[in-house]
Amino acid sequence: MKRILYKNLLDWKRDSNRKPLLLQGARQVGKTYLINEFGNTEYAHFVYLNFEQSPGLSTFFKGDLTPSVIIENLGLYLGQAIQAENTLIFFDEIQSNPEVLTSLKYFRELAPDYHIIAAGSLLGVSMGKKSSFPVGKVNFMMMYPLTFSEYLVAFGEELLENKLNTMNVSEHLPEVLHQKLIALYKMYLYLGGMPEVLQNYLDNKDVAKARAIQEEILQAYTRDFSKYTDKSQAIKTAELWKSIPAQLARERKKFKYSNVRSGARAFTYEQTIEWLKSAGLINLAYQISTPKIPLSGYADHSKFKVFMLDSGLLGAMLKLTSAIILEPTALFSEYNGAFIENFVASELVASGYNELFYWASKSEAEVDFIVQNGASIYPLEVKSGLSKNKKSLVSYHEKYNPKLLFRCSPRNFTRDGNFINLPLYAAFLMKKQL
Secondary structure, eight states, X not given: OOOTHHHHHHHHHHOTTOOOEEEEOOTTXXXXXXXXXXXXXXXXXXXXXXXXXXXXXXXXXXXXXXXXXXXXXXHHXXXXXXXXXXXXXXXXXXXXXXXXXXXXXXXXXXXXXXXEEEEOTTHHHHHHHOTTOOTTSOEEEEOOSOOHHHHHHHTTOHHHHHHHHXXXXXSOOOHHHHHHHHHHHHHHHHXXXXXXXXXXXXXXXXXXXXXXXXXXXXXXXXXXXHHSSOHHHHHHHHHHHHHHHHHHHSSXXXXXXXXXXXXXXXXXXXXXXXXXXXXXXXXXXXXXXXXXXXGGGGEEEEEEEEEESOHHHHHHHTTOOGGGGGSSSHHHHHHHHHHHHHHHHHHHHHTXXXXXXXXXXXXXXEESEEEEETTEEEEEEEOSSSOOOOHHHHHHHXXXXXXXXXXXXXXXXEEETTEEEEEGGGTTHXXXXX
């Protein structure tokens, strides 16, 4: 499957100031597959080392971390000399090996000619714990489940994907194309963007098999809670994780600790929230009452929403049946629009908005996302239905007079003065418009 990140990897390879690369992302978003494809396609030689599959590899990183020593020992282990020229070295599943992380510092300082990528399913968690992290000595990339744009390409709709990427938002799509995209989008909401799920559906066209894989992925995440945390923390992580769908199903979707466990308070679960975020399993959107730059400086970190990394996994946790795909708009409004708001959050994060925010006023008006682009701030409202009601956007506009107002809804592309409606499937275009 083609991934947008492939181009970023090519840019990294060609960068004269290239550093060892840390590729982060949740388990099973496709990191290993992508780097294997990249290494075998773009380099004459590709060295793949999996520290979970072959735990004995860790012994090469005990004691002396001089790159020449490590490279010589790895060459002896593999039975072939490892040359810097036109070779990619991939350290995979390094989350439990802080010494491998530390070694990247010395590769940068003493052996910068080597092309090295390191990845791990819980690398963000590992980095948060270790003081030996090579600050300033590595490049970073984050990988997510397939976006809707990538999904279109994977499902043979590259012409449609290209059309969307070149759309003038002031023009309607022909209605037949709009309805085709809505149908594809509904299927995406159900399947989500996990590569194994999508590949299985492409091969078998069986939603039951796709759902079984989603459930296996969820089980793997739950096992990670126990494997990489102590028993007490694992229980709290599982409790909070299981509460997320119900939290999103609430009308206003603001996270409540008491919905995880009766009487719970923030201090009980703050570490858990951070663990899930570092593991790439959730995205957070913080409330702001005043949209000023920087948004993070005006965020109330005690008020936030928690979104899951993937709409398909959200549906699997909610036991959503495939019959809903056939309904005209039911999936959009199901659980108070949880799927579409979760989807838009994922698309914004994948397009580069690493921090999410929403606006709420005392008069109960609320705008689902507030986006900072350069020196400007823009509101984005998410609608599950065809209603043209813009009460919250109008309230925001009257207070702050932004240059543009955005809404994502099932409607076709529309522009009316400074108001832009993006179809739900085109949420990723907001960043391009700005």
